[in-house]
Amino acid sequence: EDQVTQSPEALRLQEGESSSLNCSYTVSGLRGLFWYRQDPGKGPEFLFTLYSAGEEKEKERLKATLTKKESFLHITAPKPEDSATYLCAVPYNQGGKLIFGQGTELSVKP
Amino acid sequence: GAVVSQHPSRVICKSGTSVKIECRSLDFQATTMFWYRQFPKKSLMLMATSNEGSKATYEQGVEKDKFLINHASLTLSTLTVTSAHPEDSSFYICSASRVGQPQHFGDGTRLSIL
Numbered sequence: 689e690d691q692v693t694q695s696p697e698a699l700r701l702q703e704g705e706s707s708s709l710n711c712s713y714t715v716s717g718l719r720g721l722f723w724y725r726q727d728p729g730k731g732p733e734f735l736f737t738l739y740s741a742g743e744e745k746e747k748e749r750l751k752a753t754l755t756k757k758e759s760f761l762h763i764t765a766p767k768p769e770d771s772a773t774y775l776c777a778v779p780y781n782q783g784g785k786l787i788f789g790q791g792t793e794l795s796v797k798p
Numbered sequence: 799g800a801v802v803s804q805h806p807s808r809v810i811c812k813s814g815t816s817v818k819i820e821c822r823s824l825d826f827q828a829t830t831m832f833w834y835r836q837f838p839k840k841s842l843m844l845m846a847t848s849n850e851g852s853k854a855t856y857e858q859g860v861e862k863d864k865f866l867i868n869h870a871s872l873t874l875s876t877l878t879v880t881s882a883h884p885e886d887s888s889f890y891i892c893s894a895s896r897v898g899q900p901q902h903f904g905d906g907t908r909l910s911i912l
Binding site for chain 1: 800802804830832840841842844847855889891892893895900901902903904905906908
């Protein structure tokens with residue numbers, strides 16, 4: 689069964705304290721892995737798409753990496769404005785449906 | 799980046815009322831739109847997939863007569879919650895995509911049924 693698991697569920701960091709979020713997936717035939725950011729009361733905002741093991745994408749303080757079994761979202765020197773829930777998702781059929789992980793709620797304190 | 803507009807952002811209404819939520823892709827033609835429901839502190843639960851000009855495909859356990867979806871054009875899909883009851887209160891989110899592109903999400907609709 690296709691599955692996406694994120695860890696930790698919640699992460700509290702001090703401003704400037706770098707860390708990583710994990711997304712483990714089990715899917716037959718990976719057709720991409722997506723990272724989104726969701727602020728409270730808002731819809732998810734697209735961050736990255738990764739397609740193959742070894743691929744990396746960067747955006748400001750965020751860097752996403754992909755292996756054959758998991759993806760990491762590295763946050764370097766985070767700021768309070770990086771506080772949000774980060775979701776990863778993988779497609780599970782040709783129609784583009786996504787399976788979402790449960791998300792990691794990141795809180796960055798000044 | 800791609801912009802998806804969802805309206806209204808918040809609805810409060812009495813039990814038994816039907817509520818319509820609109821989802822528009824503003825700067826691209828969406829071949830597929832998706833409707834999700836999200837409970838507090840939970841991830842997104844896919845309700846249905848909608849392709850322009852064809853009937854929506856509903857996920858298992860989602861009542862198609864309760865949640866009516868219309869996808870009349872490549873830029874507009876609507877979700878109507880019919881005869882809403884308190885248990886239908888939730889955060890509803892739409893997304894739009896085109897072939898080979900990631901889904902882009904609206905900002906959601908907070909539905910509260912009294």
